Amino acid sequence: MKFFVDTADIEAIRELHDLGIVDGVTTNPSLIQKSGRDILEVTKEICDLVEGPVSAEVVATKAPAMIEEGRKLAQIASNIAVKVPLTWDGLKACKTLSGEGHMVNVTLCFSAAQAILAAKAGATFVSPFIGRLDDINLDGLDLIADIRTIYNNYDFRTEILAASIRSVNHISEAAKIGADVVTAPPAVLQSMAAHPLTDKGLAAFMADWQKTGQKIL
Numbered sequence: 001m002k003f004f005v006d007t008a009d010i011e012a013i014r015e016l017h018d019l020g021i022v023d024g025v026t027t028n029p030s031l032i033q034k035s036g037r038d039i040l041e042v043t044k045e046i047c048d049l050v051e052g053p054v055s056a057e058v059v060a061t062k063a064p065a066m067i068e069e070g071r072k073l074a075q076i077a078s079n080i081a082v083k084v085p086l087t088w089d090g091l092k093a094c095k096t097l098s099g100e101g102h103m104v105n106v107t108l109c110f111s112a113a114q115a116i117l118a119a120k121a122g123a124t125f126v127s128p129f130i131g132r133l134d135d136i137n138l139d140g141l142d143l144i145a146d147i148r149t150i151y152n153n154y155d156f157r158t159e160i161l162a163a164s165i166r167s168v169n170h171i172s173e174a175a176k177i178g179a180d181v182v183t184a185p186p187a188v189l190q191s192m193a194a195h196p197l198t199d200k201g202l203a204a205f206m207a208d209w210q211k212t213g214q215k216i217l
């Protein structure tokens, strides 16, 4: 399973990248807004730091303008994946941009039917949003499982990029189902290391170590 970081915060990406766990980055207009940075500048910095795919999202809503924006974003670096929304126009843009050899991430996927269309339109990645489905009392992980089954049935090569990750459980379950990639906020990726029994065990070891009166250094 590949890990993408869902942020445009350079320092957060750098810390995770230094640990060797970053296979790519996803951004979206909200994350660019949150960073307070210029989209072209911050995306270029991310691409210089991370070798893997960096998703940068178009903001036009009609296919011709999406295609033009996508071409401009793709010029930033060779590891750009142009992100387009899962609309009819977004699928047209996906078809054109992927035909030109660009990686395309089709985002805002909320149904298996949408995911089929993304694969047929040549998407490199499809991004089903787990958390936002959970938010409306549907099961986002069920959608990941459905897409996995369908893509396997027909040998679709589009990678399932589990997005809108809110918890460590989302990551573990998406991995069990067979999502190809998860993209998660830095805080969720960091919290994967946490377990109360690890903290409790470490505290006991430290207490016993103090009693020995020894030092390693």
Ligand code: E4P
Binding pocket: 006, 026, 027, 028, 107, 127, 129, 131, 132, 163, 164, 165, 183
């Ligand atoms: C994915 O590419 C999106 O940027 C992201 O996962 C959306 O997550 P959210 O629902 O927490 O905003």
